[in-house]
Amino acid sequence: MIYKTEAGEREILRRYEHTLVHWPVPAERLRVPTREGDTFVLVCGPRDAPPLLLFHGSGSNATMWMGDVPAWAQHFRVHAVDMIGEPGLSAPARPPLDSPAYARWLDDVLDHLGLDRAAVVGASLGGWLALDYATRQPDRVEKLALLCPGGVGRQKIGFLLKVLLYKPFGRWGTRRSIKAVAGVDTRATPEVAEYLEQTFTHFLPRRDRLPVFPDDALRRLTMPVLVIVGGRDAMFDSYDTAERVNRSVPHASVTVLPDVGHAIIGQTQPILEFLRA
Numbered sequence: 001m002i003y004k005t006e007a008g009e010r011e012i013l014r015r016y017e018h019t020l021v022h023w024p025v026p027a028e029r030l031r032v033p034t035r036e037g038d039t040f041v042l043v044c045g046p047r048d049a050p051p052l053l054l055f056h057g058s059g060s061n062a063t064m065w066m067g068d069v070p071a072w073a074q075h076f077r078v079h080a081v082d083m084i085g086e087p088g089l090s091a092p093a094r095p096p097l098d099s100p101a102y103a104r105w106l107d108d109v110l111d112h113l114g115l116d117r118a119a120v121v122g123a124s125l126g127g128w129l130a131l132d133y134a135t136r137q138p139d140r141v142e143k144l145a146l147l148c149p150g151g152v153g154r155q156k157i158g159f160l161l162k163v164l165l166y167k168p169f170g171r172w173g174t175r176r177s178i179k180a181v182a183g184v185d186t187r188a189t190p191e192v193a194e195y196l197e198q199t200f201t202h203f204l205p206r207r208d209r210l211p212v213f214p215d216d217a218l219r220r221l222t223m224p225v226l227v228i229v230g231g232r233d234a235m236f237d238s239y240d241t242a243e244r245v246n247r248s249v250p251h252a253s254v255t256v257l258p259d260v261g262h263a264i265i266g267q268t269q270p271i272l273e274f275l276r277a
Contacts, residue, residue, distance in 0.1 A: 001204065002085055002092045008202025012087050015198060019063045024070045034108035036101070037091025040082040041109065045073035050142070051118035052076035052275065053110075055126030057148075058206060059199045061088030064123070068268045075276060079113060083129060087203045098211045102129060103136040110140060119275050123147040124235075124262065128210050135217040145226040145271050147264045148233055150210040152218070153241030156234060218248035225252035226274040228267055230260030 003009035020029075020042070027044035042062045045052075052072060056064045062080035065072075072078055082088030084105060095101035106129075110118065119142045122130030127149025134141040227245050229238035242254045253274070257264065 002087070002094070004202055004204060012198060012202055013089070015195070016061060016063065016088065019066075022066075023063075024066055025073050030113075032109050032112045034084075034091075034105050034112070036084050036093040036095065036105045036108075039084060039091065039105070039109055040089035041113070042080040042082075043078065043113075044069060044080075045075075045077045047077060049075060049077045051113075051115050052078050053115075053118045053120045053130075054078065054080040055083060055120065055122035055129045056080075056086070056088075057124030057126050059087060059196070059203055061086060067265070068271070071268050071272055072275075075272070076119070079115075079118070081109060083126065085206070086125075087199060094206065097128075097206075097208060100136065103133050106133050107137070107140075116140065117142050119143040119145075121145040121147075121271060121275075122149065123264070125150055125206075125210070127151075131213055131218075131221075134223065135213060135220045138220050138222055141223050143224045143226075143275055144221065145228075145274055147228050147267065148230060148236060148238070148262050149227065149241065150236060151213050152236075152244050153229075153239070154237040155209055155212075156237060215244070215248045218244065221249050221252070224274070224277070225249050226271065227252055227254045228264060228270070229254075229256055230262060230264055231256050231258035232260060233262045235262050 003012070023042065023044070025044045027042050030041045030043055032039040032041055054062070054065050056062060061082050065080050069078060069080070082090040084090045085092055085094035117140050120130045120134065122128070124147070127146040128151040130144060130146060131149055131151055134144050225245070227241065229241050231238055238256055242256050245252050245254050
């Protein structure tokens with residue numbers, strides 16, 4: 001189970017379906033069979049455009065890209081993938097992170113979609129997923145853009161104490177936890193805060209630490225790489241991430257946004273420029 005209750009699962013998926021109705025551009029909904037179960041992929045953009053894969057973060061799904069897709073889908077055939085084991089429409093499977101299972105799963109997804117090679121954008125856990133795939137299958141990744149990726153810089157644990165401290169205080173505590181962990185201003189973005197509040201209430205996030213990629217794995221990233229991190233990230237040491245990427249992937253472009261937390265927004269255009277370069 002990846003949800004606390006069946007009623008909570010229904011509530012999250014009902015909200016997801018409602019949000020998908022408002023996807024900003026015409027899109028196809030695909031169910032891709034894989035060795036880990038069905039995988040949901042939302043596809044949009046010109047059929048003859050270069051392929052682009054999107055991997056969302058933990059506790060999320062394809063809707064996290066709704067603000068970016070209108071611009072990206074003008075130039076790419078966009079495939080927004082719901083990661084297995086997360087609150088989307090893909091299978092609830094959670095194979096071990098320290099195994100080749102996720103790369104094999106993505107091989108199944110790309111093969112079914114008929115994609116030999118694609119550009120990839122990943123955020124947080126999706127950044128870890130993108131890195132895992134790119135280090136194992138570099139020939140299938142055209143370009144790699146990462147927002148606050150896991151598996152590079154030191155993973156922090158202090159935010160867990162804050163979550164535990166706020167837990168007894170109901171909705172107020174949940175919203176304080178969201179701000180502490182994701183860096184989301186719940187007053188400035190009430191819709192995002194409401195979504196995260198629902199997720200925190202009903203979803204069981206992964207509790208295992210993300211495997212850290214060794215330097216020799218990072219050196220396999222021969223494709224163009226863009227990394228954007230927030231200096232105030234409560235989950236990962238962004239300066240450690242930047243230092244390791246600069247050292248092991250010297251051709252990468254690395255940006256540290258000093259006053260930004262884990263949730264990075266407003267990077268639609270810089271990522272588009274990187275993908276089109």
